[in-house]
Amino acid sequence: MGRFAFPDDFDLATKPFQNRVRERHNKPDSPVGRVYRSIDQLRFLASPSWEADAVEVTLIGVLSPDANRPANDQEIAAELTQVCGGVDWPAKYKWTTPPFFYGVALDLRGSDILASQLADFEYLSS
Numbered sequence: 088m089g090r091f092a093f094p095d096d097f098d099l100a101t102k103p104f105q106n107r108v109r110e111r112h113n114k115p116d117s118p119v120g121r122v123y124r125s126i127d128q129l130r131f132l133a134s135p136s137w138e139a140d141a142v143e144v145t146l147i148g149v150l151s152p153d154a155n156r157p158a159n160d161q162e163i164a165a166e167l168t169q170v171c172g173g174v175d176w177p178a179k180y181k182w183t184t185p186p187f188f189y190g191v192a193l194d195l196r197g198s199d200i201l202a203s204q205l206a207d208f209e210y211l212s213s
Contacts, residue, residue: 091204094137096177097144104170105207121157122166126150126189130203134183137204142180146171147203148189163189 093101107119108129114120128149133142148167150156158166171186192200 093131093204097131097137097142097180100174100176100180101206104174107170118158118162119166122163124151125156125158125163127192129206130200131206132199132203140179143183144180144186145183145203146187147195147199148187149195149200150189150191152191 108123111117111119112123126148128147130147130149132145132147133139134145136142146167148163150163167187167189171182174182176182188195
């Protein structure tokens with residue numbers, strides 16, 4: 088199986104977010120870096136589908152187990168709120184309300200994981 092190809096306009100709109108994750112992940116003294124080292128996967132869920140004329144997007148954060156998580160829930164929520172607010176969507180897209188949710192794998196619904204697409208951040212896992 089290959090990696091999912093996000094639509095070009097979606098990829099372009101989320102590029103600043105992608106760059107922020109990549110740039111901050113391995114900075115040990117960075118509070119933002121701690122957040123991204125606390126997340127095993129970032130996933131995007133499109134409703135009703137990526138091919139629809141109007142797409143609502145939800146960001147899903149699959150967190151590392153508690154013992155391996157350098158950031159707390161408040162820090163994670165604050166960072167995800169900031170990056171979601173910074174996405175400048177083309178007319179076709181908008182965030183769901185709320186724009187994201189997160190939890191450890193056991194807390195998340197399997198259907199949300201299976202229906203969503205893995206962001207190209209899988210190499211970031213601690």
